[in-house]
Amino acid sequence: MKPLCKILSTTALLGFSFIAVAKDSSLKNTILVPKGNGEYVRVSSTTINRPNVKNAVDICWEDPLKGPSCFNGDTREVYPNPEKTKKSD
Incomplete structure (x- = not known):
């Protein structure tokens, strides 16, 4: 059976779960985020x-x-998205 998507970029360790970066014509820029119960949510990435x-x-x-999160490919760390978490004065 042909896989639905190719894992092109990387897999990040998040505690006991992981995210998968998928890129495919039907799943362009999609991230699979674990919900914690063995299921995943598809969300759009930037x-x-x-x-x-x-x-x-x-x-x-x-x-x-x-909330808003980012993945650093060099250090393999997940951090809060600074562009989305800025507080307006």
Whole structure:
């Protein structure tokens, strides 16, 4: 059976769960985020350029449990999305 999508980028360890970055014509820029009960939610992803690092791009998404999140491909860490968590004055 042909897989539905190819895992192109990376898999990040999030506690006991993981996210999978999938890219396919029907699932373009989709992130599979674990719900914690063995099920996953498909969410759309974006990218941001990491400040002060040349050619560094992080993958970001709206995590249904943790809010706006990003994945740093170099350190393999997940952090809050700074563009979505900025507070307006």
